[in-house]
Amino acid sequence: MFVRTQDSAPETDEEESPLALLSTPGGLGDLGAPGALRSRATPGRSTVDVRTLTRVLFERLTELPPGAPERERVRAALIEVNIPLVRYAATRFRSRNEPMEDIVQVGTIGLINAIDRFDPGRGVQFPTYALPTILGEIKRYFRDNVRTMHVPRRLQELWVQVSGAMEELTVTHGRTPKVPEIAANLRIPEEDVRACLDAGRAYNAASLEAAQEHEGGLALLDRLGYEDSALADVEHRDMVRHLLVQLPERERRILMLRFFANLTQSQISTELGMSQMHVSRLLSRILTRLRTGNSWEE
Known part of the structure; x- marks a missing residue:
């Protein structure tokens, strides 16, 4: 089933009901594979349509017995409809020097877990429930698979607060905040902020043989000191x-x-x-x- 975009939609004022899409031939109930569903492109209606479709899909999912072939198609539709939520969460980690598509794939795992655990009867909006699960999966990925150096868990958790405060202060002041400003905002010592900033950069180790552009092309290895074998002779002399x-x-x-x-x-x-x-x-x-x-x- 393809939900018509603004360009291909017929000129009509009557909006198709998501519930009607489920019951019509070629509707969501006949969805064959992820990728077939697309949210509407009408300005001001995209968010409403995704939430409405998500709600209707969950209603349909709860009606289907476990193991039903249609259940897998509805579940695939839920994943496809909410992929923009994963991409939104992934943008928070765009400064980590990891391919965005890799982060989105990891976040999709969190989305699938959220779909499988979500209970519509609790009255909570699905994005509100799913976003922490998606972010948690991405953070776990960075913690367990990306860091080349071990960082204490306390600093990892504090880094989340520091990075959030940096974004907020950047918007407020129109510039990158200074360490004292971040410390005052979070009411923590400046030493903890500096430690978090160092920990936040401990994702990728630089090669000692890689040329440093700001050092005139010299490799880091060329700028490191070495142990002089004659130093011991100085003491003896x-x-x-x-x-x-x-x-x-x-x-x-x-x-x-x-x-x-x-x-x-x-x-x-x-x-x-x-x-x-x-x-x-x-x-x-x-x-x-x-x-x-x-x-x-x-």
Whole structure:
């Protein structure tokens, strides 16, 4: 069944009754597949028609026994009629850098769950009942499948309030609100707002090798620091320097000749006018003192 749009509708003042559509050949009762139903395009009547069609479809659904073939067709019509509600809910998440069609598909699951659970006898409008279910399904999708970093549930729930306050304040002030303004609006500490803003951006991890446009094309990896292997030597050099100044002049000169001038013990003995054996004993004694970190004792 195709509900005529404004362009194809005959020129008549008499509006077709949704109940008549259910009972006529090719009406909603004969709906074969989702996609056949389209809401009216007449300005000012689209919302009324969708709500009226939804109400009539639910009335028909409650009359049909479980397992009836027509029940599935009516259920498919309910889904198709209320897809605009899913798209409306999906627009709240347009800033999440996820394909809109993926969000709509997830929201449609929430719509189907709402249709299966809805009780028309409670007197609640279906959009009022379905919208929280659709939003909950989309939020659960982002929480469980999209985030690349774990965010505490408290911040996830607070982020919903912060994002809502940001939209409201943006409309009020005509600009992006500042952190103190958001905190004052929600009556929460500014630290919580900043934490929520950081959590709200923790959906996608940026590649370290991806070029950053605002950094002149440099990758993030090119701007990260690295561990300098010579850093450990700085501490060692400082410690050795502290110990060397405590050595007597002769012993300090022996170390300088051996380890900085790279002379052999034989060359050092010739340089200082002492036996090689004496140089060897002095070196052994000096190195032992340096390794233990003890001050030099004559």
